Amino acid sequence: MAVTELDAGPSFLDRLSRPKPLIVLAVLMWIPLTVYVMFGDRLDGYADTVLLPAIPATLVLYILGVRAFRESWVAVLGLSLVFFWLLMAVTAPYLPLMDPNKPIAPFTTPFSEKRDVFFWLGTDFKGRDMLSRVIWGCQRVIVWGVSATMVAYVVGALFGLVSGYLSGWWDEIISFFANVLLSFPVMVLFIVILNYLGPSGFNIVVAVTFASAPAIMRIVRGLALDIKTRDYVFAAQTRGEHPLYIMIVELLPNVRGPIIVDACLRLGYTTVAITTLTFLGLGLQPPDPDWGLMIRESAKTAMLWKFSYMLLVPALAVSSLILGFNLMADGLREMSLRD
Amino acid sequence: MLKLILRRLAQMVLIMAVSSLLLFAIFDTPEFKKRLAVQELGGFAVSALTEDSYQSWLAKRGLDVPFHERYVNWVGNILTGDFGFSFEKNRPVGPLLADRLVNTGILAFFVFALMIPLSLVLGVLAGMKEGSVQDRTISFVSVFTTSIPEIASAILLTVIFALGLGWLPVKSAMIGGFSFRELVLPVLTLVIYDFGYVARMTRASMAEVMTSQYIRTAILKGIPYRRVVMKHALRNALIAPFTLIVLQLNWLLSGVVVVEVFFEYDGFGKLLLEAALFPDVEVVQACTLVAVAVAVVSQIISDIGYTFLNPRIRFA
Numbered sequence: 001m002a003v004t005e006l007d008a009g010p011s012f013l014d015r016l017s018r019p020k021p022l023i024v025l026a027v028l029m030w031i032p033l034t035v036y037v038m039f040g041d042r043l044d045g046y047a048d049t050v051l052l053p054a055i056p057a058t059l060v061l062y063i064l065g066v067r068a069f070r071e072s073w074v075a076v077l078g079l080s081l082v083f084f085w086l087l088m089a090v091t092a093p094y095l096p097l098m099d100p101n102k103p104i105a106p107f108t109t110p111f112s113e114k115r116d117v118f119f120w121l122g123t124d125f126k127g128r129d130m131l132s133r134v135i136w137g138c139q140r141v142i143v144w145g146v147s148a149t150m151v152a153y154v155v156g157a158l159f160g161l162v163s164g165y166l167s168g169w170w171d172e173i174i175s176f177f178a179n180v181l182l183s184f185p186v187m188v189l190f191i192v193i194l195n196y197l198g199p200s201g202f203n204i205v206v207a208v209t210f211a212s213a214p215a216i217m218r219i220v221r222g223l224a225l226d227i228k229t230r231d232y233v234f235a236a237q238t239r240g241e242h243p244l245y246i247m248i249v250e251l252l253p254n255v256r257g258p259i260i261v262d263a264c265l266r267l268g269y270t271t272v273a274i275t276t277l278t279f280l281g282l283g284l285q286p287p288d289p290d291w292g293l294m295i296r297e298s299a300k301t302a303m304l305w306k307f308s309y310m311l312l313v314p315a316l317a318v319s320s321l322i323l324g325f326n327l328m329a330d331g332l333r334e335m336s337l338r339d
Numbered sequence: 340m341l342k343l344i345l346r347r348l349a350q351m352v353l354i355m356a357v358s359s360l361l362l363f364a365i366f367d368t369p370e371f372k373k374r375l376a377v378q379e380l381g382g383f384a385v386s387a388l389t390e391d392s393y394q395s396w397l398a399k400r401g402l403d404v405p406f407h408e409r410y411v412n413w414v415g416n417i418l419t420g421d422f423g424f425s426f427e428k429n430r431p432v433g434p435l436l437a438d439r440l441v442n443t444g445i446l447a448f449f450v451f452a453l454m455i456p457l458s459l460v461l462g463v464l465a466g467m468k469e470g471s472v473q474d475r476t477i478s479f480v481s482v483f484t485t486s487i488p489e490i491a492s493a494i495l496l497t498v499i500f501a502l503g504l505g506w507l508p509v510k511s512a513m514i515g516g517f518s519f520r521e522l523v524l525p526v527l528t529l530v531i532y533d534f535g536y537v538a539r540m541t542r543a544s545m546a547e548v549m550t551s552q553y554i555r556t557a558i559l560k561g562i563p564y565r566r567v568v569m570k571h572a573l574r575n576a577l578i579a580p581f582t583l584i585v586l587q588l589n590w591l592l593s594g595v596v597v598v599e600v601f602f603e604y605d606g607f608g609k610l611l612l613e614a615a616l617f618p619d620v621e622v623v624q625a626c627t628l629v630a631v632a633v634a635v636v637s638q639i640i641s642d643i644g645y646t647f648l649n650p651r652i653r654f655a
Contacts, residue, residue: 176357186593187596188593192365196365276597279600282616295490303502315494316491322486326485327486
């Protein structure tokens with residue numbers, strides 16, 4: 001009897017943890033959120049229903065993540081922080097929050113009541129509810145941060161594979177341009193690019209790609225140089241496969257491991273960069289809430305002990321998200337070393 | 340050794356040439372020049388700019404000459420020390436930039452003076468006994484502090500020490516002349532963000548050395564543990580952190596931007612941002628070139644230093 005029970009196969013959650021369902025879940029969570037943040041103003045009546053499928057997908061992904069990371073409490077803590085903000089981003093339209101752009105009662109301190117409204121985190125200098133601004137703000141930071149990192153990875157990995165696998169002139173030229181871009185201090189590169197293109201979310205994606213892709217390219221190139229001497233690559237070459245096929249089907253899946261850890265760290269850097277750029281006035285534009293913007297506006301108006309919550313709330317929010325990414329990267333590295 | 344230095348120098352010249360060309364070219368597109376013309380002529384929008392006034396503006400600024408002639412001219416001017424003229428600050432860029440770089444240099448000096456001992460000591464303490472409570476605590480603290488972005492730690496420090504306790508001034512504009520008290524918060528902000536990274540790298544390097552054969556032999560020979568660490572392990576373990584610390588100069592040039600803007604400290608980063616927002620093209624170009632030069636030189640120093648410190652490479 002016991003044998004048949006073992007043969008019953010993997011549990012439901014195990015089956016969900018396979019690559020295909022995971023990708024479906026990630027897409028279910030990610031696409032609605034991106035559409036909502038990037039094109040929300042063109043959705044009209046559908047805006048409120050778009051995010052509905054993302055809520056269960058986020059919760060299931062979190063449970064699967066905790067199951068996968070259970071060996072390392074550091075990684076679980078990081079995952080929880082990241083998914084807390086993801087869940088906030090996905091559920092923001094359905095939470096009982098005030099309109100983040102509506103001025104109600106200026107300079108209300110946290111945990112106090114004014115005009116018959118109770119403010120958990122107070123209001124900012126224009127009287128907008130801080131709690132609702134922090135929660136709505138994480139949408140833009142997360143969506144632009146992750147999109148920028150993904151684009152940078154696609155570009156960086158492509159160039160890295162080409163220069164690692166094809167070598168020769170390709171490698172020389174690509175590596176040289178990567179070196180040129182890497183010799184710009186990151187923030188200087190951001191300022192020059194955004195100064196030229198003008199401040200906006202899409203231009204941040206471009207700037208992050210220019211700043212991060214060279215570093216990613218170097219990592220992927222190193223891994224590709226190592227892997228291309230393996231037997232299965234020779235086998236593919238002997239079969240007469242196209243170099244593009246070998247790069248994408250044979251090499252790409254095998255450079256995945258080290259890249260995931262780097263991606264977690266890089267997500268943190270990108271989030272910092274977006275918040276900082278917005279603070280500097282080169283990033284996302286008002287009036288929609290965003291953590292960097294909250295800091296920027298409050299730094300001009302709230303330099304008093306009594307109003308320091310206006311600065312502290314977004315600062316702690318962004319720190320917790322980045323701490324989440326870094327702890328996840330740390331836990332993943334620890335786990336990969338143990339195997 | 341000499342061959343390596345020469346090769347790196349040639350590479351540096353090439354990188355500087357390409358980056359200056361890129362920098363010159365992106366600020367030379369018609370759209371950007373039109374934006375600039377509108378601003379300098381005091382108009383409202385690019386669409387309102389007439390072709391005639393644009394052409395006369397180009398002629399007045401000397402922008403109607405072919406691209407390559409102006410580029411050669413520009414590079415020639417920079418090589419002879421003429422960085423152009425700041426439209427916003429109404430001053431030649433050269434002395435302006437020099438002033439600001441000195442201020443940033445002062446900031447950087449204190450950052451390094453505090454960060455290097457702190458991160459090396461913590462890194463060595465953590466790497467000495469890998470996996471111990473001491474190691475885990477230090478590692479966690481360094482992940483934690485590195486996770487707080489500069490902007491957030493600047494806020495936390497300001498709120499606690501300037502707004503709450505009132506020990507330190509909120510801004511570091513140095514209006515009444517140089518003062519150390521105004522330097523404390525910017526320096527602390529940069530150190531908090533950076534020491535964790537260097538400490539972690541030192542820890543990794545130390546941990547690797549501690550597992551090597553010669554350390555095991557030294558311990559088995561009965562040499563006191565303190566002496567093994569101080570005399571045998573440290574020298575090898577500090578090679579990697581050295582190169583890393585020199586490379587932090589590159590990082591510092593991007594880190595200072597937000598700190599200087601937040602604390603209103605008149606340094607290189609604030610100058611660059613103000614010029615970028617204005618836009619004051621010649622200042623942006625000069626600042627960027629200086630930043631790239633510093634980055635490339637620090638990279639060469641770190642490479643050469645690594646070869647020089649590591650006998651296995653030096654004599655290979």
